[in-house]
Amino acid sequence: GQQLNQSPQSMFIQEGEDVSMNCTSSSIFNTWLWYKQDPGEGPVLLIALYKAGELTSNGRLTAQFGITRKDSFLNISASIPSDVGIYFCAGRKSSGGSNYKLTFGKGTLLTVNP
Amino acid sequence: GAGVSQTPSNKVTEKGKYVELRCDPISGHTALYWYRQSLGQGPEFLIYFQGTGAADDSGLPNDRFFAVRPEGSVSTLKIQRTERGDSAVYLCASSSGADYGYTFGSGTRLTVV
Numbered sequence: 001g002q003q004l005n006q007s008p009q010s011m012f013i014q015e016g017e018d019v020s021m022n023c024t025s026s027s028i029f030n031t032w033l034w035y036k037q038d039p040g041e042g043p044v045l046l047i048a049l050y051k052a053g054e055l056t057s058n059g060r061l062t063a064q065f066g067i068t069r070k071d072s073f074l075n076i077s078a079s080i081p082s083d084v085g086i087y088f089c090a091g092r093k094s095s096g097g098s099n100y101k102l103t104f105g106k107g108t109l110l111t112v113n114p
Numbered sequence: 115g116a117g118v119s120q121t122p123s124n125k126v127t128e129k130g131k132y133v134e135l136r137c138d139p140i141s142g143h144t145a146l147y148w149y150r151q152s153l154g155q156g157p158e159f160l161i162y163f164q165g166t167g168a169a170d171d172s173g174l175p176n177d178r179f180f181a182v183r184p185e186g187s188v189s190t191l192k193i194q195r196t197e198r199g200d201s202a203v204y205l206c207a208s209s210s211g212a213d214y215g216y217t218f219g220s221g222t223r224l225t226v227v
Contacts, residue, residue, distance in 0.1 A: 003156055033215070042118070042205050042218030043157065088156050100145065100209075101170070102216070104156030 006089050006105030013079055014113050021087060021108040022073040029091030032065050032072040033102065037086045046087075047074070079112050086110070116140075118219035120206050126225045127196055135191040135222045139208030146189050147216065148181055149205040157205055163189060196226045 005024045013019060023032070031050055035043035047058050049065035049072060056063055062075045072089055086109050090102040119138040127133050139146050144165055149157035159173040166186045174180070178196075183189040193200055203223050207216035 003158075006156075040123075041220050042207070044218070045215050048215060090156070100147070100162050101159050101173075102149075102157070104158070106154065106156050 004089055004091060004103055004105035006108055008108055009106070010109040010111070012111045012113065015079060015081060017079055019076040019079055019083075019110060020073060021089075022071060023089030023091075023105050024071040025091060025103075026070070028069040028093070029103070030069065030094040030099075031092040032063070033090040033092065034061075034063050034072070034074045035088045035090060035104075037088060037107070039085075043088055076110075079110075081112050081114050084110060084112050118206055118208050118217050120204075120219035120222050122222060123220065124223045124225075126227060129196060129198060129226055131196055133193050133196055133224065135193075135204050135206075135224070137189045137191070137206030137208075137219060139187065139189070139206070140217055141187075143208035143210050143217075144186070145209045145211060146183060147207045147209075148189070148191050149207065149218075151203040151205055151221070153202075160191075160204075193224075196224075198226045200224060201226045 033048050034046045036046055037043045047056050047063040052069050053067045054065040060077045064073055086107040088107045089105040092102055121136045146163040148160040151157045161181050162170040163183045178194045181191045203221040205218050205221045207218040209216050
């Protein structure tokens, strides 16, 4: 099935550094979501974006919905060890009755060195 | 309960056997979803229930896979004649409506040997 193009695949950073990851698609999505998944757990929603150009923050996390509606990025500032995990972008289309189905990226594995 | 509950958390089965995976959604959530996550991949959509009916089962890979939600609450994903390629984490999620954010369960890790 279709998956979004998410990069980088993995990142290894020092505690305190800022992190940026992004997601692109060949088709338009009307909602962009960012999730974090810890080992043995399901994905947990971090940020939801509903409008093209929207910039939304949640603590040290900031995400933007690209103006073309085909991309999104997530920034994490001043990383801490508990930021370790896999980050997924997901898109949702609202046309054609598919407003419930999420299409996910392959994930970005973040490792933070204390 | 407070979250989406999935049982079992791990299941090892032999090739060719039948398995059932259970999902108990958040109370009152009418929408329920099953996704499959293979190693190193993001979750992929399998099926969506609105109430008791499967509104969209287009993600089920083949007719060995079937899911039910007879009373509009608990759902069971059933896999017949399991194959090694079915090995994955099966995630269930629920929401209060199709437009709202999902809450995922912790998943069932299925291993077919």
